[in-house]
Amino acid sequence: MTVEQDDKYRKYVTSMLEKFSDVFAAVMVGDYTVRAETEKDDEFTPFAMYLNTLISSIQRTTDELSVKNKTLEEKIYTIEKQTEAIKQLSTPVIQIWDKVLVLPIIGVVDTRRSEQMMVDVLEKVVELEAECVIVDITGVETVDTGTADHFMKMVRAVRLLGAECFITGVSPLIAQTITHIGVELTGIKTLRNLSEGLRGAFEFMHYKVVKKSE
Amino acid sequence: MKEKIYSVLVEEVGEFKAKAILRGAYHYFGIEKDKEAEDLLLPILERVRLSLNGENLKSSKVDGVMRRLQSMFPEVKRVQTEEEHIAIESEEDIRMAQMRAKIKAQALGFNGLDQTKIATTVAELTRNIIKYAGKGTVTLIPLLTDERALKIVAEDNGPGITNLSDVLSGTYDSKQGLGMGLLAIKRLMDSFEVETNSGVGTRIVVIKYIK
C-alpha cells in the first residue's frame, strides 16, 4: 500500500466512522429514523446492516412498548376506577337473625356484580344454613330489564338451594318502572321495606314475636 | 441438558438458528453462558433473518425457545398450555370430557363458578354429539394472550342441525330433549359459533374468558 493509498484509506475509514457515530448519536437521543448508509460493498456493509437491523428492532420494540404502556395505563385506570366502584358498592351479606340473611344492595347492579353477589349469598346460605334471604334494594335507584332479570335469577338460585328469598325496599318509582317495562316478577315476594321483610321471614319460619310482659 | 436441547434444536431448525435460540435461552433462563460461544454477530444475524421475515423478533424468539423447552421438559406447566383432544364415542366419554374440561379450567385460573359453566357446556356439547351424531371430538384450547381464555371446539360428522335458527330462537320443540342445551351454552359462554351442514356435520366453537 502506498502512502497515498494508505492516507486515502484512513480518510475513508474516518469518514465512515463519523457517519456511524452520527447514527449512534441520533439513536442515543432517541431518534430511530436514522439509518447507516454505505457506498461501497466492503467491511462496512454488514456492519451497517447489523446496525440498521438493531435500530429498527429498537424502534419496533419502543413503538410496541409505548402502545402497550398506553393500554396498560388505560387498564390500570379502569381497574382503579372499578376497585373504587367495588369498594363503594361491595355488598355485605349480613346475618340479621338466626338463619335470616340480608343483602342490602346499593348502586348499579350489572352482570358481573350480580354474579358475585349470588356467589356470596349462596355460600353464606350453605354455611349458615339460612332459611331466608332478604334482598333489600332500597339503595338501588334505577331498575331496567337487566337489573330486574338479575334479581329474578338471584331469587331462583336461592330457592334452588332450599331457602326463601324476599325482595324488599321496592320504591313506588321502581314498582312503576317494573310494571312499565313489563317485567313480571312472577312468584317473587316483594315487600315494602326491610322490617316488612323481617316480618315475612319470621312468618315463613313460623316465628311469632310477642311482648314479654303479656 | 444443554447438549440435549442443542441437538434437538439443530434437528428442528438447523445449527445456526439453534445456536441463536440457545443463546437467547441462556439469557432468558439464566443458564450459564456457553464458553465456546460463537462470535457475537450470530444473534445479530438471527435478528437480521427474523427482521427480514418481518417478524416480531423478541417474542417469537422467546416463544420458540419456550415451546421447544416445554416439549422436552414436560413438567413445565404442560397442562395449562397444551391443547387437549378428546374423542367422544360413548356416554362414558361425556363424563370424562367434562372432568378434563374442569381440570383444565382450574389450571388456567378460572374461578369455581366458571369452571362449572365450562364443564356444563362440555357436558351439553358432548351429549349432543352422542345423541345426534353418534361420535365426534372435543378439543380444549387454552388461549394465552393478554386476555386468557379457554376455547372449546366440538366437532362431528353427523346429520347437522337442520333447524338451527329455531333452536337458537327458543321456538324449537325438541322431541328428544328440552331443546335447552344449545341455548344454555350460548348463555354460559362469552362467544358461541355454530357451523353446521345438513348431512356433513356440526362444528361448535365457544370461548370463555377469565374475568
Add this chain to the structure above:
Amino acid sequence: MKVPLIKIGDKLLVSIQTTIIDSVVASLREDITNEISTSGVKGLIIDLSGIDIIDSFFCRMINDIGHDARILGAKTVVVGIKPELAITLVQMGMEMRGVMTSLNLNKALEILK
C-alpha cells in the same frame, strides 16, 4: 351402576352420587315409580350433594322423576344443590319444576313431615 333407594319411614331417599348415563336413567325412574306405588311412600328425597355438574339432561331427569312421583301422590324434595350449580342452572334458563328444594336432609324430612 345402580342407584340405591333407601326407605326412611314413609319417605324414600335417593342419593345420586355421580353423573348418570342414559340407560341408568330409565331404570332409575322405573325403580322409583315401582317403589312409590308398592310401598305408598308420601315423600321422595333426591340427594344431589355429591353432584358436581347439572346439565339440561340431568335437570330434565330430576324434573321427570318429580313428575312421576307427583302423579303417584308423593312430594319430591331435592337436597344439596351446590351454590355454583344453582347459579349455573338459573343462568342457563333451566328450572326445577314441581319439586321442592332444601339445604339438607334434616330440613327435607321436616318439609315432608
